[in-house]
Amino acid sequence: MFYDRARIYVKGGDGGAGAVAFRREKYVPEGGPSGGDGGRGGNVVFIGDEGLRTLVDFRYKRHYKGDRGDHGQAKNMSGRSGADIILRIPVGTVVLDDDSGETIADITKHGQRVVVAAGGRGGRGNARFMSNTNKAPTLAENGEPGEERWLRLELKLLADVGLVGFPNVGKSTIISKVSAAKPKIADYHFTTLVPNLGVVQIEDGESFVMADIPGLIEGAHTGAGLGHEFLRHTERTRLILHVLDISGSEERDPLEDYRIIQEELKLYSPMLAERPVIIVANKMDVPGAEENLKRLQESIKDQEIFAVSAATGEGLQALIYHIARVLPDTPVPNIVTMTDEHRVTKAEPENRFTIRREGDLFVVEGDEIEKHAKMSFFDSEASVYRFQNILKVMGVDDALREEGIKEGDKVEIAGFMFDWV
Template sequence: MHFVDEAPIYVEAGKGGNGIVAFRREKFIPFGGPNGGDGGDGGSVILQADRNLNTLVDFRYTKHFKAQNGHSGMGQQKTGSAGEDLVILVPVGTTVTDTDTLEFLGDLTEHGQKLVVAQGGRHGLGNTHFKSSRNRTPRQCTPGEAGEERNLMLELKVLADVGLLGLPNAGKSSLISAVSAARPKVANYPFTTLYPNLGVVRVSPESSFVMADIPGLIEGAAEGAGLGIKFLKHLSRTGLLLHVVDIAPPDESDPVDSIRIIEKEMEKYSDELLGKERWLVLNKIDLLPAEEAQALCDRIVETIGWSGPVYRISAAQREGTEQLVRDISYALEAKRQAQFAADDAEAVAVARRQVEEDFDF
């Protein structure tokens, strides 16, 4: 399956049904009067998040979506049936933008969440509504309104707790393979990873988190070089970034330079991304003697002035990965608890303000 994370589509809501002009014609009932019914409302176009989808590939060829029109009214004050809404399933994590107005319409982050992106047209009125003491035989009605039409851009940002960041061949795919059931392609050449991979990391039967691996970055990515810059948006939702570094690259380049390259491209892309919590993961320590690997790791940390958490691992040998996973789990749980406390405090503050307004304190 192709991974598609952007898709332009055109949506058109249904037109409202027309109201009609009709008069009552029954035996023994003279001057029956108007009885034209209203039309039905047009159907709306609705996007609904579905956790069973993980790509926008379905929109690669089908780009035009139209909801059903409402039906016209009928005599005997019968209202026309409403047009059916058109529900379009999209992956969880899809954002929606109107490309004509650049208006951000919504973000579908939960399974089953719905977003109306094109409102159906209102129904027209039958001549019954225009009856008055001065106009007992109205011959006027109103047509149904047109439904909304929009050109939309759907953009998928994968939902993950932890994101992997680094140069090509740093060992990101090996790491996600070592700690989860994900099986991305692993090879000894650049850009083995061509699209994001998600893996569920199970720490215990009751605890797990989602890890995302994106294609590696290279210098100049912010100007369009390589593949990674296209997928950096997928890291914008993560709570924690793991900066994976190859301490023994085949080209004998300095790992310090590779760290600075990534930081520079992150800064060009987004200050928000650069400001996210980031842990340094020094990978492939199995390729050097233990003392030499330790000395090199110490030099890297000292040279870049790193003050955050540092982990020395071998993803291929699963050395150090268990401790890394446990610490990630603890950190994510602490973040969740802090968020719960902040939400509770905000709820209390809102309730207090409402009471003060109600009782004019």
């Protein structure tokens, strides 16, 4: 089955916790802190694989989590980093953040590697907190939580040539005759429900990939019929073959069909409408085709027109050889890709946290403050004192007073409950 969309949840592994330990050896009095750092959590990584053709693997398993880093140990031994999760996806897949719609990656090359959920860093052990004023710190950190998000995957086929046209004009028959593809062929509309790829071999060893895009109808750019489901598969084709039923056997005018489909491509993507087009006048073996072909040639003089019959094979060889001649000079569409390693700089928001009141409960929310809370050991007095200082420096204390907090009220941060004193 062909699946070209998927929605999955990914989470990087949490970092391991830092250790609180002291060097205890004979003849080494007051050896000092020796707690090691926790290991980094494993990343969730996508790798492009040209051997895959669908996203079916993500239909049955939708949650992926990186391994947690190991905790630090005594004698300054750091924990082992968690193993990355490697997920192979088809080349041509666009990775989007499901909440914001932001493009995270565009997998266009075999072996392209993208980290979609980074593992959290390991917490620091107490050896990292030693200073001139504190020679024996009892402070350490929990590991940083790994990134988590819902992703939307959309596969856009990478083909040299795309067949477009109304339903039942013969696109599937054409690709079955010129390649080894075996699409379902029948005499009714929307026989083809999924795109089909076929490799067309030329006698001199050259080849190109042809995609049979399911039938479009008027209004396809708004999602009508199979519109949005498959229009995107035409975005990366270098050359468009516009197949027309030149016989008018469906009681439609071939000239009007051409105008409608070209308009749909333009409305969906203006760049797509500028792609080179070859008109394929199919069903020349049906009575009435000759008259319509003359009308088409008189009306459209700036496009190449090939008269063929997919049923008998007439004209297909000339069409294939012409495609093979023009493809080397046809530019590859510009594909906006995300580099494997890139740095994104974002302006710091004015509000680093927000306060929401629920009766006597004050809920403090914000990525930064919640991360500090999750990385603090509240069983340790030193960690609690450090967390209180962080709240003061960030301005949380003052903000709570402005909100009217009173002695004994509850404060919630990242699921942790505190009494205000």
